[in-house]
Amino acid sequence: WARTGNPNDPGPYPVACVLRADILRSTAPTAASGRPTLASFRRAWAIVDWVIGGAPDPFCSPGGRVYLSLMVMFPLLGCSPSSEPRGPAGLADPPTETGDPGGNGDGPDTDGGDTGADDTGAGDTDAEPPVQLSVVFEADLDRTAENPLRGFYTNYAWGEPVSPFPDSLEFAYIPLSELMSGPSEFTFGTGLEPRLLAAEARGHQLILRPYIDYPAHPSGLPDFLADTVAVQAYADHGGGLSPDYSDPALREAMLAFIDALGAAYDGDPRLALIQVGLLGFWGEWHTWPHTEWFPESEFQAAVLQAYVAAFEETLLQVRYPVAGSPDLRIGFHDDSFAYSTIGDTTWFFHPQLEAAGATERWRTVPIGGEVRPELQWWIFEDGYTTDDPNRQDFDACVDATHASMLLNFAAFGGGFETAAEQARGEAAALSLGYSLRLDQVDVADGLLAARIENQGVAPFYYPLRLRVTDAEGAMAEATMPPLVTDDGPTDIMVDVTGLRRPTDEAPWTLGLHSDHVLPSQTIRLASAPGTDLVRVE
DSSP states (O other), X not given: OOTTSOTTOOTHHHHHHHHHHHHHHHHSOBOTTSOBOHHHHHHHHHHHHHHXXXXXXXXXXXXXXXXXXXXXXXXXXXXXXXXXXXXXTTOOOOOOOSSOTTOSSSSOOOOOOOOOSSOOSSOSOOOOOOOOEEEEOXXXXXXGTTOTTOEEEEEGGGOOOSSOXXXXXXXXXXXXXXXXXXXXXXXXXXXXXXXXXXXXXXXXXXXXXXXXXXXXXXXXXXXXXXTTSOEEEEXXXXXXXXXXXXXXXXXXXXXXXXXXXXXXXXXXXXXEEEEOOOSSBTTSSOXXXXXXXXXXXXXXXXXXXXXXXXXXXXXXXXXXXXXTGGGSSOEEEEEEETTSSSSSOTTSHHHHHHHTTOTXXXXXXXEEEEEOTTGGGTTTSTTOOOOSTTSOOHHHHHHHHOOOEEEOHHHXXXXXXXXXXXXHHHHHHHTSSXXXXXXXXXXXXXXXXXXXXXXXXXXXXXXXXXXXXXXXXXEEEEEEOOOOGGGOSEEEEEEOTTSOOOOSSSOEEEEXXXXXXXXXXXXXXXXXXXXXXXXXX
């Protein structure tokens, strides 16, 4: 309408410009202060050209252009997008002119409809494109040597380590007498806490086994039961006193202890797992050769079910697949590993798992134990052979059982005489448990796909998260499934739209995290960190 107005009546031209200014004030890009940006003035000039483009003098004159420009720009200088009214809704944006495709100030802006909603005052440049990249990672298993919840460990009660060996765990036998002083009185503060604190100070999680009868050691029967519970003396295994497991007071005390222990420590990250113990020699669920002393299967089941009820988070293990344990959330520990693990003998560990239908339980519950004590000193020697049924191949035992962690005092107690022996021992420890290898990362459309494969023999049994962190500490996470070897490579998807764009100086870092390890521990991926825009923690 302004272009076709009466040339003798200049009224429509300034009116049109003011109307356009009203529209512009409510839609033009503004700085954080609410003031118009340089882009706003460029747009104002474009409107002036559009309004008077075909008009006769005096408006085609330089003076007329300046007059009209001020008519547009003065309202802009006093406006704020949130307080000024918009112009008539029917007015369309002016047609754009050529010659300034980039909006760099050499001519009119060409974006033709910027609402200013996401503009930060940087001009009318296009939005930064989303992150799109692909990174391949090299394998590096050695960096996982101290990963939590796997590998060899020692018992500090047997002596401080005299040789370095990578570890994340330690073991403790604790007599029930140090954990319980009455039917409903428990001494965890003096019997368990000091051990947990000492282990944590060493960067270790604790594997605990409570016991009542440890051959060649004083009885672990609590004092309040000593006068009422009968015991049977024996000379086997160095001698000891086996309690009467049928005694009602003893049974009630054990079940009360389990319930109280779970109430106090279930989910405590200082505990890696609990071996249920309590029954039999060493808490190992047998009284051989005095099998008649061991409690009946009904009470065995009661003990196992009490543990499962008390510990909904913390992992559990029992020595044998008995009393319905294969149907419970309980793993197993082989305390004669590589001595009586595999073979055709029915009482060996793996044949017992086979007989109980429990050979696949490793997929959801952990397998552990102890390398047979006498074998600990020989099994990694140059001349070790497997021609004796009780000198078994370590790797074959790991493959059959899918063991995650093993007590091996000799590895820390000077049992390796040569560098080659030490190297074989460290390789054996690395063969246990999980090994989560990151192969490749792809980022597109705001999603990061991390291709991860478990190349170990067992899963990571606690809840696990994959975390991506930018250089400013912002994080994005996804829950990891409990990957096992036969799952093959699996893409874990993480929404990374909230992270800052990675650069060479400020890359993203990718790592594994769990609430069930110590804050000081790191769950390392079996991949080299790399030097690209996405790197491994």
